[in-house]
Amino acid sequence: MNDRIKNWLAQVPTVRGLLACGVRFADGTALSQSYSCDCPMVALEHAWRCVADTFEVLAAYQQPATRLRWRYELAHLQCVRRNDGALLGLFVTSRPADLDAAAVERLMTEFEVLSDDAG
Amino acid sequence: MTTFFQSRRKVLFIDDDPRFLETMTRVMGVLSHDSWEIFGAETTSAAFALLHEQSIHLAVIDVQMPVTDGLQFLRLLNRRYPNLQKVVLTGFGASETYRATCLSSGAELFLEKPKTSAEQETLFTTLNELLKWQPEDGFRGVLRRVGLQDVIQMECLGRNSAILEVKAGRHQGRIYIKDGQIVHAAVGDRKGEEAFLYLLGLRRGEFVMKTFTEPPEQTIDTSYEMLLMEAARLQDEAIQDAGARTLALASGETEFFPWRPAGPPNDTRQAPFPGAEAPTSLETLAGPPAPPAAMERPAGTTWMRRTQAGGLPNRANAPAACTDRTRIEEILICTAQGEVLYGWHCPSSDLWVNFLEFVSQKARRLSQGFTLGSFDQLEASGADAHLIALVSTHQGILVRSRNEPEPANRETRPQPEVRDAGSGPGATA
Numbered sequence: 001m002n003d004r005i006k007n008w009l010a011q012v013p014t015v016r017g018l019l020a021c022g023v024r025f026a027d028g029t030a031l032s033q034s035y036s037c038d039c040p041m042v043a044l045e046h047a048w049r050c051v052a053d054t055f056e057v058l059a060a061y062q063q064p065a066t067r068l069r070w071r072y073e074l075a076h077l078q079c080v081r082r083n084d085g086a087l088l089g090l091f092v093t094s095r096p097a098d099l100d101a102a103a104v105e106r107l108m109t110e111f112e113v114l115s116d117d118a119g
Numbered sequence: 120m121t122t123f124f125q126s127r128r129k130v131l132f133i134d135d136d137p138r139f140l141e142t143m144t145r146v147m148g149v150l151s152h153d154s155w156e157i158f159g160a161e162t163t164s165a166a167f168a169l170l171h172e173q174s175i176h177l178a179v180i181d182v183q184m185p186v187t188d189g190l191q192f193l194r195l196l197n198r199r200y201p202n203l204q205k206v207v208l209t210g211f212g213a214s215e216t217y218r219a220t221c222l223s224s225g226a227e228l229f230l231e232k233p234k235t236s237a238e239q240e241t242l243f244t245t246l247n248e249l250l251k252w253q254p255e256d257g258f259r260g261v262l263r264r265v266g267l268q269d270v271i272q273m274e275c276l277g278r279n280s281a282i283l284e285v286k287a288g289r290h291q292g293r294i295y296i297k298d299g300q301i302v303h304a305a306v307g308d309r310k311g312e313e314a315f316l317y318l319l320g321l322r323r324g325e326f327v328m329k330t331f332t333e334p335p336e337q338t339i340d341t342s343y344e345m346l347l348m349e350a351a352r353l354q355d356e357a358i359q360d361a362g363a364r365t366l367a368l369a370s371g372e373t374e375f376f377p378w379r380p381a382g383p384p385n386d387t388r389q390a391p392f393p394g395a396e397a398p399t400s401l402e403t404l405a406g407p408p409a410p411p412a413a414m415e416r417p418a419g420t421t422w423m424r425r426t427q428a429g430g431l432p433n434r435a436n437a438p439a440a441c442t443d444r445t446r447i448e449e450i451l452i453c454t455a456q457g458e459v460l461y462g463w464h465c466p467s468s469d470l471w472v473n474f475l476e477f478v479s480q481k482a483r484r485l486s487q488g489f490t491l492g493s494f495d496q497l498e499a500s501g502a503d504a505h506l507i508a509l510v511s512t513h514q515g516i517l518v519r520s521r522n523e524p525e526p527a528n529r530e531t532r533p534q535p536e537v538r539d540a541g542s543g544p545g546a547t548a
Contacts, residue, residue, distance in 0.1 A: 047485055050481050063501065065499035066500065073493045
């Protein structure tokens, strides 16, 4: 399944307002792509770990989540977690006018439903 | 600018096994090419002493130490040294819940103790990576600061001797700790346990730690654990009473928020959902308060109609407009010090204060290396449950809600309309 996700990530199209994206697998390995100097690659893996911790802590608080959004002044970090533990993180601009929100949502939904036999 | 490579990083290993400490000192010293200054502490007391003397960057903690519960120690460490990076080592297969509890108590990582040289190298690489992500001061304070109880607990755990001088208004008292035991307390005419419990029950004030001198008399021989537990029980009772009073006063706007902290008044009136307009009062948000005598969840309150489903971007198969309604299940507002200002159907307020603290720390960690600006809030969404955690330098707010289908025949009173997160700024169509 990881290969399927890796291939999918490699083919993520350019989306208006998307600053960086990445996947963290259940085994802790991660892949990242950055489209903005505001999101350096070196920091992304660290961010995915923070996100994974948050999902884990929420589950321990009896509040299991499949999606998270960290809202900052200049950017949002939107995350979705699959049943197999893999998670997708997307750094997007916080300015609605500069963001193709529908495309971002499409990416998150695609990631959620990706499967080995999905082509 | 000081970079990672320009200064030696100070790493503290806390473990009751001296052989493990020796191994770590030797191996990590070699692997770091002497770029780490390594300290070892066999007891929590020694650890606190080192943390007091040295500017430690990273603490690696064994959670299986005798005498002290490792988790308890971690929590104390997190409150006293919120900017210190903390890693938990465990020698056994810990449960997911325990792991999550450690993470929410301030641990950056939860790792198994290395047994082989390969595992030691892996541990070094992991810790070295973590050291590159030193917290930046000044962005945002950690939610909770150290309180009087924390300091007493730390001093007692550390088997220390000290005098805590407590001042609150016209009250001034002293608590004597000798070799980790509370031996005397005095305030006004009160002495002994009565004075101790009185001082810990004060809701405002300040305290300073002074060098220990022998007390004029010994009036306490109860263990510090029992005393702190009793103080916590009394505080819980006081908070419940205060909560009941607050709810009873809720109809009066000016009396509604008796403990409002300093800061912009609008801070406490932030919109409960992104995009929603701030309610004119919490009553609008939560529905009329339950009478103090009936704190159980009243049926039929807190219903709000939503125009879209989900607190986060809509799922692809969600209808563009659905009739699910959101029921607010829990609301918590606390100060930056973790004092609960307002709790609505919030029986586990301590738990959620810890969670807000966790969010505060993670928000800060997340922002490192990025240009994100100031943190606003975290939204979490599950199958039908949502959670919003707002953390500022003044306070934390947590709202937990659930989507529920509209019952066919239910008596309702007029309900406020709220715009959904999905229609707010930055949300998807």
